Amino acid sequence: MPHGEWTTSDGKLIEVDLEMVEGRLQHLRVAGGVPLLLRDAIATVLNGVPSDLGAAALAARVRAAVPFGVELVGTTPIAIAQAIRQAVNAEVDGSPGRVGAFKAEEIDRLTASWKAFDWRIIPEKALDPVLNVSLDEVLADRVARGDRPPTLRFWGWTQPAVIVGRTQAVENEVDLETVRALGVAVVRRMTGGGAMFVQPHGAITYSLYLPERAVAGLSIRQSYEVCEAWVIRGLRTLGVDAHHVPINDIACADGKIGGAAQARRKGVVLHHTTIAYDMNPHEMARVLRIGREKLKDKATASAAKRVSPLIRQTALPRESIVEHLRKSFQMQFGGTLDEATTEEMTEAERLVREKYGAEEWTRAFG
Numbered sequence: 510m511p512h513g514e515w516t517t518s519d520g521k522l523i524e525v526d527l528e529m530v531e532g533r534l535q536h537l538r539v540a541g542g543v544p545l546l547l548r549d550a551i552a553t554v555l556n557g558v559p560s561d562l563g564a565a566a567l568a569a570r571v572r573a574a575v576p577f578g579v580e581l582v583g584t585t586p587i588a589i590a591q592a593i594r595q596a597v598n599a600e601v602d603g604s605p606g607r608v609g610a611f612k613a614e615e616i617d618r619l620t621a622s623w624k625a626f627d628w629r630i631i632p633e634k635a636l637d638p639v640l641n642v643s644l645d646e647v648l649a650d651r652v653a654r655g656d657r658p659p660t661l662r663f664w665g666w667t668q669p670a671v672i673v674g675r676t677q678a679v680e681n682e683v684d685l686e687t688v689r690a691l692g693v694a695v696v697r698r699m700t701g702g703g704a705m706f707v708q709p710h711g712a713i714t715y716s717l718y719l720p721e722r723a724v725a726g727l728s729i730r731q732s733y734e735v736c737e738a739w740v741i742r743g744l745r746t747l748g749v750d751a752h753h754v755p756i757n758d759i760a761c762a763d764g765k766i767g768g769a770a771q772a773r774r775k776g777v778v779l780h781h782t783t784i785a786y787d788m789n790p791h792e793m794a795r796v797l798r799i800g801r802e803k804l805k806d807k808a809t810a811s812a813a814k815r816v817s818p819l820i821r822q823t824a825l826p827r828e829s830i831v832e833h834l835r836k837s838f839q840m841q842f843g844g845t846l847d848e849a850t851t852e853e854m855t856e857a858e859r860l861v862r863e864k865y866g867a868e869e870w871t872r873a874f875g
Contacts, residue, residue, distance in 0.1 A: 513596030517542065521583045525592040529560045534593070541592075542583035550574045551589065560597050564590040566752040568762035573754050586762050611731075616738045620842070623659075623723060628844035630835060631662040635709070638670035638694040643860040645716055645779060646699050647853050652718040653775035659723070660847070661838055663831060664714035666707060670694040671796060672783075674702045674770065678874040680798075687795050697871050700779065702757060702770030706796050711787035711818065713767075713831055715740070717780045724778060733757045733769055736780040743837035747830065749822045759784065764817035785818035786827045 513525045521542035528535040537552040554574040555567070562570075567590035575581060611619070636644070641664050651657035670693060671683050679685070682704040683695055693706075707714065717736055724732040734753045741759060744751040750761040759767040759782070767784035793816070819830065838844060849857070864870050 511596040513592040513594065515588050515592035515595060517584055517588045523584055523588050523592045525589070525596045527593065527596050529597060532560050533557050534560055539589060543589065544582065547575060564594050565750050565762055567593055569752040569754050569760040572762060572764050573758060573760055611734060616735065619727070619735050620738070623842045626719070626842070627658040628842055629658050629660045629847035630839065630844040631660060631847050631849060632835065633663045633665035633831060635665040635667045637667050638672065639696045639861050639866050640857055641666070642672065642696050642698045643865040644849060644853070644857040645781065646860060647857045648849070649718050649772070649774065649777050649779040651853060653777040659719040661844065662716045663835065664716070666709040666712065668692060668694055669708040670696060671704055671706050673697050673704045675700055676874065677704060679872055682798055684796060684798055691796065693796055695871060696865060697873065698770070700770035700772040700781065703768060704797060705768065705783045706793050707783060710827065711785065713784040713786050713827065715782055717778070719778055721773060721776050721778055729771065730756050732778065733771065737769055737782060739838055739841055740782065740834055743834045746837065747823055747825065747833060749819060761817055761822070763821065766817055766819065785816050786830065787820045788816050788818045790816065
C-alpha cells in the first residue's frame, strides 16, 4: 500500500496508508498524531475522492469530518492532507488541484449549455426573512411555467434569522427563548438541509432557478458541485481558499464557508447557498442548539460543522464580494440585471400569509 508521512511544525509525525483504485483513494488508514476517535471519520470522508485532489481540497474534507467543537490536537487538516499527497507520490507544494470531483474543464463542459439561457440577475434587496423564503417558491414556479427566464437572485435581509430546512424540528435547532429575546426570526424554507443562522452584515445568500435540463445526466450529488462551481471560482479569484466538499458544502482547510440546499419541482431546480462572510460564534451558539440534546426524533437535526467565514481570509467588504460574484457569473454565463415584478412580490406576500408566515408551517415538525 502506498505510504505517506508528514511532520507537523511541532514535530508530530502523521502517517497515511492507502490504496488507489481507478484514480480514487480507497482503504485509507491514518496513524501517528491523529486522535484514535477521529481516524475512522477522516478515512470515511476521504474514501472514494479523486487521488489528484490538491492538499488544500483534501484538508477541507478532513476539517469537515471533525465534529463541531472538537479540535485536532497534535496535528492539523493540512498536515494530514500533505501526508496523503506524499502517499500518492504527488509533489507536495500546496497546489490547489481540483476543487471537487470535477476538473475545471469538466465544469466548463457541463455548464456550456448555461450560456444559451437568457439569464436574469436580481441584486440584493433587503426583505423580511419570511418573504425571502416565500419568494424562492414564487420564482421557481415562474421559471417552471416559462413566465421568467432562468434567474440568479442574491438575497438581502432586514433582520437576523434562523432558516430551518424543510424536515427539521425547530426545537432541535433553535433556542426559542433566546431568539425571541434577540429579535431573531425563525422561518422554514422549502428545501432540505440544515439550519442556517444569518445576519444581514454577515451572510451572502443566492438562489439559482434553472431548468432541470441544465443538470441533465448528473446525479443530485454531482449537481450540487456544478451549481456551486461558479461561486467557488469567483471566490478563488479573490484569493479565498474555497473548495466543494460533498455533498453540499463550500469549505476551506479551517472549516465550512457555506452550505447549499436544493428542491426540484415541475422541471425546475431551485439551488440556494448561504456563505458566511462574518460570524459571531458565541451568538450562533446561543441561537442554535449546537451540541444540545435532541428533542424530536421524527425530524432531522443539523450536522453542525466549524464555520470559517470569509472575513478570516479577505479584508474586502461584504458588498464588494457580492458584486464580484455577480460579475463573475455574468462573465461566465451572461445575464441582465432584473428585479422581482410587482406580480411576483404580490404572490410572495400571499404565500407569506397562507404558508410561510403560518405557525403550522414553521412548527410543522414540532
